[in-house]
Amino acid sequence: MASRTNPRSALGLLARTKQFVQIPKNATTTSRNVARQLHTRTRPAAPILSATTRPRLSSRATTPALAGALLRPQGARTIFIQTEPTPNADAVKFVPNHRVIPESINVPYIEYLNPRSTISPPYPSPLAANLMNVEGVTSVFYGTDFITITKDPDANWAHIRPEVFALITEAVTSGQTLVNTVEGKDGASAAEEDSLAYDENDSEVVGMIKELLDTRIRPAIQEDGGDIEYRGFEDGYVSLKLRGACRTCDSSTVTLKNGIEGMLMHYIEEVKGVHQILDPEEEISMHEFAKFEEKLRNQRGSQE
Template identity: 60%
Template structure:
């Protein structure tokens, strides 16, 4: 295809015929420059009237990971019917889920080190002057003291030790192999109120009533209950925690548990508490002391406290 070559005269005439593009007035740049650099009044001040400057973007991102990892600890204390026992309720589980028993009880410093469930926390608590026993429920801790030590001297230290142990995440209860067959804690066996297919119909009914009607109330008071057997119409029970040394434990057994079981199960004739050897010795010593006081004050003197052999005991 041949190219067309225009003469120079035709090119000049074509350029004259094309309309010229109007130029931008020179006043516009001067106005824009004057608007950018002139001083602004406070009323008309605006960020749009100032020259933009370059700044580094430094937005802070909230540390949500650290916030999520922070533990919140709240421990509530409750009084119990036993004036020498206090219940501490942390907002987390106390006993590990691997332990089948719903409670562990430590009565001596040796029991806190003995298998199968030694406890560093119980060892520290029993090391406090005046503390006589430590009871671990599933989600609460009951501390019992002697009647000669006021709570004002014991409670702050107990509260500080429990708070430090819970907040640091230390193991509350350990599990070690019991090679010598030594059981240093109460409640290390299976739950005595758990269902057993070998139980008779009467024992099954007794366990169900104790589990649904009695145990929640006793746990609310900082203790627990064990079923020790059913013989000749007698239901053998063992109170733990705050209820173990409570003065009203006999009234609880007789007027509360015994009346309810006899009402629903006609085979039940009575309810008795099973005592450990140490408790039998202490009760015997207490009975001798009561008898000695009675002889000194006279035959018509009333017992000083509620206990076995006293006027308030229901036989």
């Protein structure tokens, strides 16, 4: 344990590890690679990142998808909506080159999981409501400057993409506010703070966990069209919840266990493991996926 007169921080601990851990420039235990162990089947290794370096979106393959004119009193300019693939085949990240969450709203992400949530406090969104009305769309996730659309596994992207492009373009070019702030019935906005934000009541270990998650893991997950939520630390185990594209990804458990858990345990000795927090529908989905994998294994065994 660190002395009281010399408090630790995640970044300080990372710096001190250089005294006994030699990490080559092409090491795979970087924030982006470690946080994405699950994606090694479909993604190449990423270069090492410093503790404060955010992955650049331009390093990923993007597809210019749609352009529209954004008219303003001073003149006109062209906007381009880019799409980026995610590790989840049922989720696509749309980047409109336009801020999605207003600066006045101090949250890292907003997630809409059903039509009712798009019109309910604290952050109703006309655009999200329209997107949820597209046949096959199951959830809408807003990052600071991107939108992740998740579809039903049986739906076809060929039918969904054109409608999504049209709705996002119309919302941006019309100048409408993408997200509103509405007070709840009790008069409070009911806004939730960033779970990784600094809290003076946090213990030293919790502060280190949050710092490591925020600086080394969150940027990589955001680039995949999602985010991560800290839910607590108890008896050596960190409780986390994945959001956006990562929430319904079949291999989200592998992401937590082989990626995030490995990094936290490597740098913070008090961490024994990671627990994934699931919604009821996520538990059902993962249970069905496990049954499907077991069925495939049995079929292979019988053929051999």
